[in-house]
Amino acid sequence: MRQLTEEQAEAARASHELRTPLTAVRLAIEELAQWPEAEGAVADQLQVCLREVDRLSGAITTFLKPRPPS
Amino acid sequence: MLQGVGQRLLVMEDDDGIADPLLRALTREGYDVRRVASGAEGLQAVRDGGIDLVLLDLGLPDVDGLEVCRQLRADNFDGGILILTARGTELDRVDGLDVGADDYLGKPFSLAELLARTRALLRRTGRTAAPAQTPERSETPDVEELVVDRGARRVWLGGRELSLTEKEFDVLVQLAASPGSVVTRERMMNEVWDENWFGSTKTLDVTMGRLRQKLDDIGASGVIVTVRGVGFRLESGRVRVEG
Numbered sequence: 279m280r281q282l283t284e285e286q287a288e289a290a291r292a293s294h295e296l297r298t299p300l301t302a303v304r305l306a307i308e309e310l311a312q313w314p315e316a317e318g319a320v321a322d323q324l325q326v327c328l329r330e331v332d333r334l335s336g337a338i339t340t341f342l343k344p345r346p347p348s
Numbered sequence: 349m350l351q352g353v354g355q356r357l358l359v360m361e362d363d364d365g366i367a368d369p370l371l372r373a374l375t376r377e378g379y380d381v382r383r384v385a386s387g388a389e390g391l392q393a394v395r396d397g398g399i400d401l402v403l404l405d406l407g408l409p410d411v412d413g414l415e416v417c418r419q420l421r422a423d424n425f426d427g428g429i430l431i432l433t434a435r436g437t438e439l440d441r442v443d444g445l446d447v448g449a450d451d452y453l454g455k456p457f458s459l460a461e462l463l464a465r466t467r468a469l470l471r472r473t474g475r476t477a478a479p480a481q482t483p484e485r486s487e488t489p490d491v492e493e494l495v496v497d498r499g500a501r502r503v504w505l506g507g508r509e510l511s512l513t514e515k516e517f518d519v520l521v522q523l524a525a526s527p528g529s530v531v532t533r534e535r536m537m538n539e540v541w542d543e544n545w546f547g548s549t550k551t552l553d554v555t556m557g558r559l560r561q562k563l564d565d566i567g568a569s570g571v572i573v574t575v576r577g578v579g580f581r582l583e584s585g586r587v588r589v590e591g
Binding site for chain 1: 363365366368369370372373376407434435455456457458459460
C-alpha cells in the first residue's frame with residue numbers, strides 16, 4: 279500500500295516535470311504561428327510541430343496513467 | 349481584432365517559458381496584462397484592485413494555488429478565476445471549483461482554447477469592457493432565420509428563443525462563424541472541449557445530437573449538415589450572428 283502511494287507521488291511529480299516544459303513549447307509554437315512572418319510553409323511546419331507535441335502529450339498521459347496494483 | 353481592450357488580466361505563473369508566450373498572446377488580443385510569479389504578489393495585486401480575471405497556476409513556489417484561490421474569494425474578489433495546472437486529475441478539478449475557481453485548464457493546453465475560455469469567462473462574469481450590442485428585442489426577426497447573439501449567448505428562431513446548454517451554444521457558434529464551410533471534428537474538439545482529448549469524440553456526437561434535436565423541434569431541421577469523415581457545416585443563408 280505504501281509502495282503504491284510512493285509510486286503515485288512519483289507519477290504526480292513526473293507529470294508536473296514533463297507537462298510544464300511541454301506547455302511552454304506548445305504555447306511558444308502556437309504563439310509563433312500567429313506572427314505575421316509565419317506564413318505558408320512556415321505555418322505548415324509549425325502545425326507539424328504542434329501535432330508532434332500533442333503526440334508526446336498523449337504518450338505521457340498514457341505512461342503516467344495510474345495502474346492498478348499488480 | 350482587439351477584443352479585450354481595457355480588460356485587466358493577472359497571470360500568476362512562475363514558469364517564464366509559459367508566462368512569456370502567454371503574455372504576448374494576451375497582449376496581442378488587447379488585454380491589459382500583468383504577470384506575477386508568486387502567490388503573495390498575486391494576492392496583493394488583486395487587493396490593489398482593477399483585475400477582471402486571474403489566470404492562476406496551481407504550482408506556485410510559495411503558496412499552493414488552491415489556497416491562493418480560496419484567499420482571493422475570501423478577499424471578496426468577484427472577477428473570474430481560471431486555473432492552470434500540470435496535475436490534471438479529476439480531484440484537482442473538483443478541488444479547484446470547490447475553492448471558487450470558475451474554470452480549469454490542464455497543461456499542456458492550447459493557446460486558442462485558453463483565449464476562448466478567457467473570453468467566455470469575461471462574458472460570464474459580466475466583465476466585457478465594450479459590451480457587445482444585443483439585438484433589440486422588438487427587432488427579433490420573424491423570418492425563419494437562426495439568430496445567434498454571441499455576446500448575450502442567446503439564440504432565436506423566428507422570435508422564439510432556443511434554450512441551449514453551454515456546450516451546445518459553443519458548438520453552434522463554431523459552425524455559425526463560417527456558414528457553408530466545414531468545421532472539422534478535431535477543430536470542434538479543440539475549440540469547444542479540451543485540447544487534451546485523445547481518441548474519442550463521443551461527447552461531440554452526443555452534444556451535436558442534442559443540438560440538432562432542439563433545432564428540429566423549433567423548426568430548423570437540416571441546418572447542420574454532417575460531412576462524413578470530416579466534420580460539420582452550417583447551411584449558409586440560414587443563420588445570422590450578432591454580438
